[in-house]
Amino acid sequence: MDKKHLTEQEVRSNYIRPAIINAGWTATQIREDYAITLGRIIARGGVCKRDRKSAKMAKSLG
Numbered sequence: 001m002d003k004k005h006l007t008e009q010e011v012r013s014n015y016i017r018p019a020i021i022n023a024g025w026t027a028t029q030i031r032e033d034y035a036i037t038l039g040r041i042i043a044r045g046g047v048c049k050r051d052r053k054s055a056k057m058a059k060s061l062g
Contacts, residue, residue, distance in 0.1 A: 012059065034058045 003011065012032060020030055039055040041048055 008059075032059065 003015075006014070017030065017032075021027065034057065035055045036058050037056040039050045039052045042051055
């Protein structure tokens with residue numbers, strides 16, 4: 001399998017996650033695409049909301 005043609009998700013599923021599990025982690029200790037921040041706050045005219053597109057994401061977190 002040529003790694004250059006794999007997507008980021010396929011690399012994580014096929015290589016990174018198994019390596020973390022082989023290092024002694026359990027599947028319940030591993031999270032993928034975990035939001036670290038909720039995104040910036042937008043305040044306009046007395047209404048506040050979060051911009052979810054600007055949230056910072058961790059690709060693999062244990």
